[in-house]
Amino acid sequence: MASVLSSPVVDTIVSAARLVLSPLFTGPILLSLTYRPDTVRHVLGIVAEHLPQWAAASLSSLPHPPAITVLRVLVALGLLRTANRALNTMAHNSWRLTAAPGWDWPNEIAVVTGGSSGIGKGIVERLAALGVRVAVLDIQDLPKDLQGNARVRFFRCDVTSSESVAAAADAVRRELGHASILVNNAGIARTAPILQADEAFLRRILGVNLMSMWFTTQQFVPHMVQRGKGHVVTLASIASFVALATAADYSATKAGALAFHEALASELKHQHKAPHVLTTVVHPNFVRTPLVQSFEGRLQRAGVRMLTSDRVADEVVAQIKSRRGGQLVIPSSATGLSGIRGWPTWLQEFVRDRVASGAVKP
Template identity: 75%
Template sequence: MASFLYSPAVDMIAAAGRIVLSPLLSGPMLVTITYYPDAVRHIIASAVKVLPEQVMAPILSLPQPLVATALRVLTVLSLVRAVNGALNTMASNSWRLTAAKGWDWPNEIAVVTGGSSGIGKGIVERLVALGVRVAVLDIQGLPKEFQGNARIRFFHCDVTSAESVAAAADAVRSEFGHPSILVNNAGIARPMPILKTPEEYLRKIFGVNVMSLWFTTQQFLPRMVQLNKGHVVTVASIASFVALATAADYSATKAGALAFHESLASEIKHQYKAPNVLTSVIHPNFVKTPLLDGFSGRLERAGVRMLTSDRIADEVVVQIKSRRGGQLVIPSSATGISGIRGWPTWLQELLRDAVAKGAVKP
């Protein structure tokens, strides 16, 4: 069951489902078989000449009324799925279906925390390729490939310190300008059992993964609200939904990141009346980065397929380019896991058991 978290087979099934449940496929097919049966028979007759008999025989044996009924069901399900998707998009964007206006990428400034490595580095690369100027807030220096790039500016910052974030934010505004994009990406992880987690590390992981969200947002959101334009992206995790053995601290911080995103979105809409300030939360599955060294091997042996940081960066920047807010589970085939709290308890426990077998050292 651990492989359910990310499996190429599940991805393929999900992709096939998206095709089958497309009203652009089932709708025209239903119209054709209902109003142009002669054309359908002609197509089938042509296919018989090309495809093997063992392939066509089951198709030819199906009664036309049964096929029409199946297509009606598929069309209804497709339309329900399309309407649900549209409502999801609208709900995440102040009940607006269209993309936010007023964005001009070469004139936009982004702040990316933890932008010197991993997922953050990939996000910076892709934003710069889009023409965006990027301020990297990190305790690590810029990688060599970023040095000398006029569109990238580095600001040393300890995101666990409100004072350090404030100083970096002042420098960003002074040297670069007011950011319209904030990507809260910085995060740490060090798998260990609850009974062996030292207080010093516990305070550090909550500082980096949760408290920093307040510090950066308090610095950069006011200008976005003033202009009624901006995008705050919170990088959370699949652990927002699934508590992991030997990672209670990480799971708790990512559940906190999701709560932060949801409250922020509500406050922007209702308290600050800034419907064009967008919010997105990203829930990647396990990503093969230095953060999971010593842990990824155990997960892979349990059947969990690791994602790459490049894939996450791609989807984050696609979300920013869409000029829409929302919630992304990566890969999308694992979206159903976001509803784990509504699953029967026994099914939740089976999933946690399967993941724990890979997380806990034998």
Template identity: 75%
Template sequence: MASVLYSPAIDVIASAGRLVLSPFLTGPLLLSATYYPETVRQIVSSVAKHLPEQLGVLLSSVPQSSAITALRVLVALGLIRTVNGALNTIASNSWRLGAAKGWNWSNEIAVVTGGSSGIGKGIVERLVALGVRVAVFDIQDLPKEMQGDARIRFFHCDVTSSESVAAAADAVRRELGHPSILVNNAGIAKPMPILKTSEEYLRRIFGVNVMSLWFTTQQFLPRMIQLDKGHIVTVASIASFVALATAADYSATKAGALAFHESLASEIKHQYKAPSVLTSVIHPNFVKTPLLDDFSGRLERAGVRLLTSDRIADEVVAQIKSKRGGQLVIPSSATGISAIRGWPTWLQELLRDAVAKGAVKP
């Protein structure tokens, strides 16, 4: 049942839904059925002959009026879906229709926290391939394959310490220049029941996953506001919406990351009047990284399909390349989970029960 969050079947259903609700498909079909009914009837009869007998009979027996009504409904739903998507994008970019201007990747500087491994490493590699110079903030050294790249600079930094972040930020500005891209990717997780979570670990996870967002943003946002140009990316989680059993601390920090992103976007637009400073928040589903080593096996046995770090890195950098801000749920087939707080309580509880079965040790 935990596969309700992400499974191959859900991906297939979501893909089929996108196809059926595409006005580029249903629109021409509606016009054809309305103005060329005889031609459509002949095509349907020809197709029916190549289908299993019962399906062919069913297809041939659908009244034309019913087919046209169904197509009208699908066209209307598809148009609503398309307009809604466009409005989402525009609203996330200070109601701007086009992409932000002034970006030249070979001149841009990015800071990526937690860039020495996992998702962060993938983001660094893709930004470098784009021509961006990247400063990595991490307590882990760069992997050997990244150490010889002139476009990557490593700065030892404990993101839970404002002093450490300030020192690293000063070094970046001194050695590289002012960053125009900040990817707040650093995160930790360790599945543990509430009653067994120590104060030391609580302070650590909130420091890495939440407080660091303030420390890095306070260092780099002022220059972005001054130039009215920049992009701050916050890597949150599907746990921003779904509280996970044995991971109350992680869920709370990711809900906090979402709140941070939303407040930041609003402040940039209304308090600082810098509409071209972009903000994005990323909500990956379960990702196969060292963070999940303790319970990835349980999740997979429960039917959850784990994403790869490369998949997330691809989508994060694609978002940066788009020169637009926004909110991404990965995979997109899980986007509906973001509405869970508006679901009836019983339906929310069924989802949390299903997820808990994959997270709690038997």
């Protein structure tokens, strides 16, 4: 993936934009310029004494009408942005602004697929630290540092098999109880051009990254609906929005994961009348995990700044702790990519070209 998706320059611009669009920043300045102009001039005069002549001359003309007009526009845009964020939060939570009631972490049970390594392991560690009892569903053995954790139980499970998932779910219910949190995290990846993809891996990646979500959801969500409480977290990717050259299979599964999340949220609200069963979808950029070891060097040469699994796990568990559903793009500076399908075609193609140019280099 090219650096267009992860750049220090982009991060800096986004941070600056957030600052100037914060009413908490621009509002007091506007009020001071409007109602206390003499005080502002006095302060600026003191500052000007310690600046070069050209800078002092610029300050001496403040405050002036154009500056006040610009600040009014920024405050208005900031208030609209704040209202938009509140509406987004409400939309993800059945038009409820408050957190969902009834959560008590020591009495909650979480199921995390692919919890033996990478992002999943980080999520397991943080949930257990919160007091949640965690069931790890994986084909890999539980790492030694988790084996002694009394709040973590391992259930060997091939998530591509509905029979294996059903057996593991029965064991979880028998040994721990009914899950109130489901984290669909399991995933695999491998780079290969479309013309060189083999059928066995295509079926495997579709099973692990996508079909498994149906199997786990069918096992654990019915009781959440019955109780009227739960949280389903779907691990997708930035590739949900921008298809990656030499990783069409991975991109397709992550776009499918986003579609799964959106459909599940709608069904929970309208078909099952369960507005307190929360849903969250997570779109991280590339993360330094065993998943990308085979092509990490290529990503680094393309200028990609790799995320850590701890960074992603922190944000996922913080979202669970908030008792709200939502959509997380990590890093948040890449949030604008979620709207790429609405961009002009030439701009979409520019981004895809930049991504592809980095992906196909050996």
